[in-house]
Amino acid sequence: MLMFLLVRRTVIIRRMYSVPENITMFSAGAAAVGAVYPMIMAHTGGHGLPCPLRSLTGVPCPFCGLTTATVALTHGEWGTAAKTSPLAYLVAILAVATAPVLVARLFGLAPLPRRASDPTRRRISRVMIVIVALSWLFQLRRYGFV
Amino acid sequence: MAYQGTPSYSGVPASQYSDWIHRVGAYLIETLPALIVFYIFVFAVRVAILDIIVYLAFLGYVIYNRWILGGQGQSIGKKVLGMMLLSEETGQPIGTLNAFLRDICHIVDSIICYVGYLFPLWDAKRQTLADKIMKTVVVPAQQ
Numbered sequence: 001m002l003m004f005l006l007v008r009r010t011v012i013i014r015r016m017y018s019v020p021e022n023i024t025m026f027s028a029g030a031a032a033v034g035a036v037y038p039m040i041m042a043h044t045g046g047h048g049l050p051c052p053l054r055s056l057t058g059v060p061c062p063f064c065g066l067t068t069a070t071v072a073l074t075h076g077e078w079g080t081a082a083k084t085s086p087l088a089y090l091v092a093i094l095a096v097a098t099a100p101v102l103v104a105r106l107f108g109l110a111p112l113p114r115r116a117s118d119p120t121r122r123r124i125s126r127v128m129i130v131i132v133a134l135s136w137l138f139q140l141r142r143y144g145f146v
Numbered sequence: 147m148a149y150q151g152t153p154s155y156s157g158v159p160a161s162q163y164s165d166w167i168h169r170v171g172a173y174l175i176e177t178l179p180a181l182i183v184f185y186i187f188v189f190a191v192r193v194a195i196l197d198i199i200v201y202l203a204f205l206g207y208v209i210y211n212r213w214i215l216g217g218q219g220q221s222i223g224k225k226v227l228g229m230m231l232l233s234e235e236t237g238q239p240i241g242t243l244n245a246f247l248r249d250i251c252h253i254v255d256s257i258i259c260y261v262g263y264l265f266p267l268w269d270a271k272r273q274t275l276a277d278k279i280m281k282t283v284v285v286p287a288q289q
Binding site for chain 1: 170174256257260261267268
């Protein structure tokens with residue numbers, strides 16, 4: 001398996017991946033880290049990636065709680081993850097849904113990803129803005145600002 | 147057809163810029179081992195004089211890997227994954243000073259809750275904000 005991956009390394013590097021596939025690969029890595037994160041943090045005493053906005057002003061950003069939620073998800077603490085950051089659930093669902101495409105592409109079974117059309121990209125941008133705004137509202141509520 | 151009509155640098159179509167996940171991978175490859183060694187010495191070994199040496203060694207590693215090698219086009223992570231950091235305008239490596247300044251510009255990527263680091267996911271030239279400021283691109287290395 002390792003030789004297979006090493007031989008195909010150049011092809012894998014040159015291969016283009018769609019945005020969801022990029023996110024899926026990152027999520028897989030994040031899940032792996034999340035699984036061992038408490039062990040690491042127990043020894044270093046850290047609290048995860050500091051949020052610049054919260055550190056400077058005390059106000060949380062839309063992405064606050066993602067580290068805690070990722071760790072919770074990888075340990076099967078579904079309620080904790082939902083209460084901390086529903087955004088983590090959305091990313092996890094996207095990652096799981098995209099995983100088959102990614103696997104197909106790694107084995108050369110899927111065609112090159114096609115750039116989404118401009119109207120589609122605009123629609124996706126609008127949806128993302130709404131999702132991020134809702135996540136921000138959620139975090140502001142979680143920290144008692146609203 | 148994939149990525150037709152998108153901006154190019156020196157005639158290279160946008161689809162030839164390195165994917166975001168490859169840049170993340172390169173960063174992890176060159177950072178994680180050093181961080182693990184760092185944490186082992188600082189948190190596990192806990193010998194005061196060693197702490198100072200380890201901090202200096204880590205700084206030396208950053209200077210060598212990210213600014214000297216990076217300025218020549220390929221830090222360790224980029225070399226392993228076959229990518230190059232080049233000037234958008236000249237197509238050449240940016241040199242040590244500019245590599246250092248580019249790392250300073252990563253403050254801009256970080257200060258907006260690290261969203262700047264996500265820009266390569268949707269940007270046409272797959273640039274972070276630091277790349278846009280320093281006019282750099284990351285592309286697959288030529289064989």
